[in-house]
Amino acid sequence: MSKSEETCEYLDEAYPGTPAVSASMFAAGVLGNIFALFLLEIRRRRKNRSLFHVLxxxxxxxxxLGTLAVSPLVLAAYIKRQTLEEIGGRALCNHFGFSMTFFSLATMSILLAMAVERWLSIGHAYIYEKYTRKRCGYFAGPVIYLFCFAFCTLPxxxxxxxxxYCPGTWCFFDMHPSDRRGQIYAGVYAxxxxxxxxxxVLCNGSVSHHLLSMYRRRKNNHGSFRGPRGQKRYKSITKEVEHLTLLIVMTVCFVVFSLPLVVQVYTNFTRVEKCDRQDLRMLRLLSFNSIVDPWVFIILSPSVLRFLWAKLLRQPTPTSMERVFQNARPPAGIRPPPLADAHKHAVSPQTPIALCP
Known part of the structure; x- marks a missing residue:
């Protein structure tokens, strides 16, 4: 190992990297999250905000916030060809490490809160309706932030x-601790x-099972989802499926991007030599989560899901998802009059028909 890799006095050529890659990731993360917030605000104005919407x-x-807290520092390090400590001293490295640890924990905690909310809503509807309110979401955020803040201040x-860590563009908690306290901290995080x-994952699996059971049970009991009550039940299931689809995809993305880092922390306990390159790969994977999450939300918005459902079933794009599964339709060209106006057009045998006014 060269001296530069041991001390990280400057960005060594053994660790290739250009500002273009970091700048692209930064732009994608910021634009995606801003666009997602814009869509969320539109939905809030169209209908009342739910607990899931708040989360x-x-x-x-x-x-x-996670993207804004760390990405500009990586860009500055690459542009100046200096390490974080050379740019801002030890305080800047502590800020970077704190931010990475804090936002990784906060993101996973919020995803867990979303999964628990769906699990209670579907599997324990009575408890959900009695004890949960929209304001629970406003309390959940600060509580999660407080827990993560307390844990991240322990160092x-x-x-x-x-x-x-080399090449000096990132800081994180010590994943190769030699002292007992450091090992405990790394082990607790992982x-x-x-x-x-x-x-x-268990909550999402339980919700999927309950939704499938509900669909089969209601379809067997009512034959189909025709009629006002049937369409209302189907609309409820459709809404839950939309929420569950978004949550599952976000969870899969986070597992793919974060689980390797968790495994790396455990692996480092048994590894004698320090391998910053492998650690850097795992951290880069973790940083992708804040970039992918908003785009997953944008792509899996209800309007897009309805369009995909229509294409999957080879139906014309419906104005609402319920029309895709309507089984009974009037023949083409025949449009029955509304029920409310049917009595106006009915003619009884006893009623004379006036040919002239």
Whole structure:
């Protein structure tokens, strides 16, 4: 290992990187989150904001703040060809490490809150209707932030520490701790992330099972979803499926981008040599989460989902998702009069027909 790799005094050529890549990631993250917030605001004005809507908004805001907190520093390091500590000293490295740890935990915590909300809404409807309100979402965000803030400040109290990794463009908590406290901190972080990932996956699996059971049960009991009551039931299931689809895809993305880092932390406990290159790859994967999340929300918006459903079933694009599955339709060219006006056009045998006014 060269001296530059040991001390990270400057950006070594062994770690290729250009400002263009970091700038593209930064632009995609900022634009995606701003666009997602714009769509959320439009939906809020069209209909009342739900608890799930509040949590999604909190997630998008968290991703945006995370992108703004760290990406510009990486750009500055590449442009100046200096390490973070050379640019802003130890304080800047601590800020970077704190931000990466904080926003990774906060994002996963909000995803878990979204999964629990869907699990209660579908699997335990009575408890959900009685004890949950929209304002719970406004409390969930600050509580999650407070928990993550308390955990991420432990390195400043001597439990773990934030260190700079080669090539000097990023800082994170020490994933190769030699002291007992540092090992405990790294182990707790990896364990908390793993537990939240498992719980989120289990909640989503439970919701999927309940939705499938509801669909089969209601279809068997009512034959189809025709009629006002049937269409109302189907609309309820459709809304839950839209929420679940968004949540599952976001969860899959976060598992793909964060689980390798969790595995890397556990692996480092048994590894003798320090491998910053592998650690850097895992951290870059983690940083992709704040970029992908808003675009997943944009692509999986209800209007897009309805369009995909129509194409999948080879039907014309409907104005609402319920029309895709309507089984009974009047023959082409025949439009029955509204029920409310049918009595006006009915003619009884006892009623004389006036040929002239």
């Amino acid at each position: 999604v908004t909190t997630l998008v805001i968290t991703d945006l 400043f109290a001597g439990v773990g520490k934030y260190v700079m 364990s908390v992330m793993l537990v939240m990932i498992v719980c989120t």
